[in-house]
Amino acid sequence: MGNTLKISIQPEWDQLESVRVQAHTFLEDNGLMANLIHSLVMVVSELMENSIKYGNFSSPDNRVEVSLGFYKNSVTVEVSNPVNEDSMSDLEELDRMIQWIRGYQNPFEAYIERLKEISKKPLHDKASGLGIVRIAYEGGVTLDFFVSEEGLLTVSAIRKV
Amino acid sequence: MTSEEYTTSAVLVKGKTEFPVSVRYSTRYSLLVRFENDSFSDNDTKFDNLIVIISGESIPLGPCQLIHQKEVDDNIGYLISSEDIVDFGDLIFKHRKSILQSGFVNLPFILEQKEKIKQEFKDYTADLTYCLSVYRHLFDGMDEDYRDEPEDVKKSIQQAIIAKEGADFIRYFETRLQELERLVKGYTQVEHEQHGFYFRRQVWSFILASALLRRTNLKPRGYSGDSEMMRMIYKNEELGDSTFSKLMHKHPIEHPAAEAVRNRRKLIAETLAQQRKSDHIPADEQLKVLSVACGPAFELNNLLKSKADCERYEFTLFDQDPLALDEAVQLVAQIEKQLDATIKVEYVQASVRTMMTTRRLIKKLGNFDFIYSMGLFDYLTPPVAAAVFRNLYQLLQPGGELIIGNFHVSSTSRVYMEYWNDWVLYYRLEEDLLELVKGLSPAEQSVVFEDTRSQMFLSVRKPIT
Structure with missing residues (x-):
């Protein structure tokens, strides 16, 4: 991995803005165009929000780890947090969703399919699943994830530049 | 209820x-x-x-x-x-x-997509759809003319048409495909995505005419490359209820990427057979084999030709898709019946992305002499590919071999797969594959290609001590 930024934060909402600013500065220093910086900062922000919302932070040592790195002609954003066995069904759903999004050449197609799907209103509220599709489409990134044997979930987003 | x-x-x-x-x-x-x-x-x-x-x-x-x-x-x-x-x-x-x-x-969102399309691409697509419509009209007209003939007569006539006019059409289609490749060369990733979307909306009726293209586009199991698509590619048949449909199915199924899929099946069976003869495995021990993202495991047909072959291996077949595993179960039963043999197989339904539980599951089965994954890494991004590769390497016995396949960036089917099939892979260079080995210190490592040079295979062997 070439030039890299690594940030470790407590899983608290008020940490978000600081990470956004650091990510923005890092991408700007590496010469990216403003619209690309905007998209990637949105990706960092959304992935961190998911991480704080769904991570398992049962120990005070548990943190959210964020990294941004340039490799060849792409930028990779990675956000990690601990998960436990209770998250397995959510992770399976994330797996299905990411494979489904990446099944389309154009994430726009996944986005409009999802919009169509959520227009079918559940009689009782359920998660729309639009968030992750939006990250792929508006961020222009290829999403993937991996859960280590130790239970660390790392979601990665790659954007060609 | x-x-x-x-x-x-x-x-x-x-x-x-x-x-x-x-x-x-x-x-x-x-x-x-x-x-x-x-x-x-x-x-x-x-x-x-x-x-x-x-x-x-x-x-x-x-x-x-x-x-x-x-x-x-x-x-x-x-x-x-x-x-x-x-x-x-x-x-x-x-x-x-x-x-x-x-x-x-x-x-409104869909209609506004056309504003992002280059005029030369619009011209190409409009011309192509006109010409394909003309071909379809002619083929359908001929089908209609001999529709009332007896079945064997119809079949014979259709074969004659496929051999002559069909071959002309395939050549024409191939020429237009090469034109498409030239046209989109140099497009950015975003432009590829936008133009691919527009293209498929225009040629949708032709996509639906082809059994393979229909499935790759509709993705009924929610992901690309499911076991039914693999089955179509392996079978390499003329599928379809009209001459035009048969041609539209046969063309992608004979393209180099599909040929590479058939080649890898033979290659893995040959490699496994040779592996058995290696020095480090005592002759009386079964070779423990793990196939990751195994799909229907058709390669077992190539590998297991006798009762003695069946006794030489102990398989673990791993896939995320229960339907693919069901097909593997049926295939194993069929081979057992044909050879009057028993094949030792464990089936594991899980995802490589969630190794938290998966690896624990596989660990129960012990380490493996041979691990292979032919069609998985094409769907993994670099960070995930590196993590999965490391995990698989750790599951090897000392002296064991791990082989993974990945389509090469120079695959001549790439534009076809992305624009017509809506089938996107993570293409790699040799150096990208070798990057996965970093920090593992294997005893041997190599990258080889199958005959069409569309797909490459990274092989690593773990040191004996």
Whole structure:
């Protein structure tokens, strides 16, 4: 991995803005165009929000780890947090969703399919699943994830530049 | 609960009058309705609102129309929505309100996509769709002319057409494909995505004509490269109910990427057979083999040719898709029957992305002499590919070998797969594959290609000590 930024934060909402600013500065220093910086900062922000919302932070040592790195002609954003066995069904759903999004050449197609799907209103509220599709489409990134044997979930987003 | 059993109460509203009724699921877009008394007249066929009660909750569904079934009963009829067409199947069995016309919510977004398309690409697509329509019209016309002939005569005529005019069409199609490759060369990733989307909207009827293209585009199991697509590629048959459909199926199935898939099946069987003869495995021990993202495991057909072959291996077949594993189970049973043999197989249904539980699962089965994954790494991004590769390497016995396949960036089918098949892979260079080995210190490592040079294979062997 070439030039890299690594940030470790407590899983608290008020940490978000600081990470956004650091990510923005890092991408700007590496010469990216403003619209690309905007998209990637949105990706960092959304992935961190998911991480704080769904991570398992049962120990005070548990943190959210964020990294941004340039490799060849792409930028990779990675956000990690601990998960436990209770998250397995959510992770399976994330797996299905990411494979489904990446099944389309154009994430726009996944986005409009999802919009169509959520227009079918559940009689009782359920998660729309639009968030992750939006990250792929508006961020222009290829999403993937991996859960280590130790239970660390790392979601990665790659954007060609 | 079956559709026949489901009955609930509802209210039909007309002006200020309310008619209490009971409704039963009839079809996806109609409800069987029974009026509770004779309070309505024959003129009451249009209602302002239908309110269905589900789990104590009143769900207004908007205006609807009644079709009387007087021949059955005076108080019975069918209700059909007359504005927003409600999917009663979704409503009753999935408890969600779906409207048939919901796709129209996206209409403005979809229409505006054409503004992003280069004029030369629009010209190419318009010309292509005209020419394909002409070909289809001619092939369909010929099919129609000999439609009433006996089956064997029809088959013979069709084969003659496929051999001559079909071959001409395939050459024409190939030329237009090369033209497409030249046209989009140099496009950015975003431009590829935008132009691919536009292209598929234009050639959609031709995509649907081809069994393979239809499946790769519709992705009924929610992901690309499912076991049914693999089966089509392995079988390499003429599929379709018309000459044109057969040609549109056969063309992608004979392209280098599909040929590479067939080649890798032979290659892995040959490599496994040779592996058995290696020095480090005692002759009386079974070779422990793990196939990751195994799909239907068709390569076992190439590998297991005798009862003795079956006794030499102990397989673990791993896939995320239960349907693919079911197919593997059937294939193993079929080989066992053919060879009157028993094959030792464990089946593991899990995802490589969630190794937290998966690796624990596999660990129970011990380490492996040979691990292979032919069609998985094409779908993994670099960070995930590196993590999965490391995990698989750790599952090797000392002296064991790990082989993974990945399509090369120079694959000549790439544009075809992305634009026509809507099938996107993570293409790699040799150096990208070797990058996965960093930090592992294997005893041997190599990258080889199959005959079409579309796909490459990274092989690493773990040191014996």
